[in-house]
């Protein structure tokens with residue numbers, strides 16, 4: 001398999017590339033590079049190489065439907081075309097990949113435009129982990145002149161909250177950094193919770209960084225609005241047909257290096273926040289109820305159901 005695919009899969013697994021959006025962009029780039037360097041002489045062999053790469057990239061992280069939707073879109077294009085010439089097939093991969101990126105960037109921009117309107121002067125926004133879609137929205141609100149504060153959770157065990165905190169400080173936003181266990185302590189001071197998503201299920205439940213569902217519980221208890229900020233293509237069509245979204249379980253070393261022998265350590269990377277706790281999903285179609293997710297997906301991205 002190509003170095004670009006193997007290298008990208010490794011970097012995704014090690015969290016050197018982090019966040020659903022960045023993961024999907026890196027995976028589709030690796031696929032594009034593989035296609036441009038393919039040594040196959042027939043369409044069948046070319047497709048076989050793409051499918052092998054897809055499987056390696058899918059295996060790098062279990063809970064990433066945006067990546068899966070991106071790679072399926074690219075492979076479907078190759079499968080459906082009448083074209084047989086391998087060089088031209090590589091061009092088709094490149095076009096599909098570029099189009100995916102342009103659409104994703106457009107969605108992220110629209111989400112920022114829509115979501116930034118919910119932020120008012122003097123608001124305190126709490127966020128968990130590092131979501132590029134959330135930070136992009138906050139950046140937009142700041143550039144529009146809104147004056148607000150951000151509280152970032154540290155996000156144990158891998159501390160992605162540090163990335164968020166640094167980005168916020170670079171934007172000149174007043175930022176407070178707290179331990180995950182301090183969430184309830186601060187929740188009464190929070191006007192709005194904004195979190196990202198790794199997966200949205202057909203029932204409108206959202207899977208995001210471990211701890212998100214506890215943030216949602218605390219927000220509900222203190223009547224603080226809790227919004228998910230997500231591109232619609234994080235929807236997982238497999239959940240429509242009975243599958244549960246798999247929750248990635250990572251190495252115990254991330255939780256405690258050199259832990260006592262025989263100690264059981266569990267390290268799930270994500271958890272499920274039920275739709276009843278979510279005020280709305282801020283997406284490229286507007287702020288929608290999680291209940292309407294399948295209807296919106298059928299209208300906007302019907303191709304994901306062909307999977």
Ligand code: RUB
Pocket residue numbers: 015017018019020021022128129130131132133134160195196197198208209210269
């Ligand atoms: C990151 C995480 C993010 C989502 C959304 O987890 O849970 O909230 O992926 O991010 P990890 P984005 O650090 O384990 O990848 O909005 O950038 O897609």
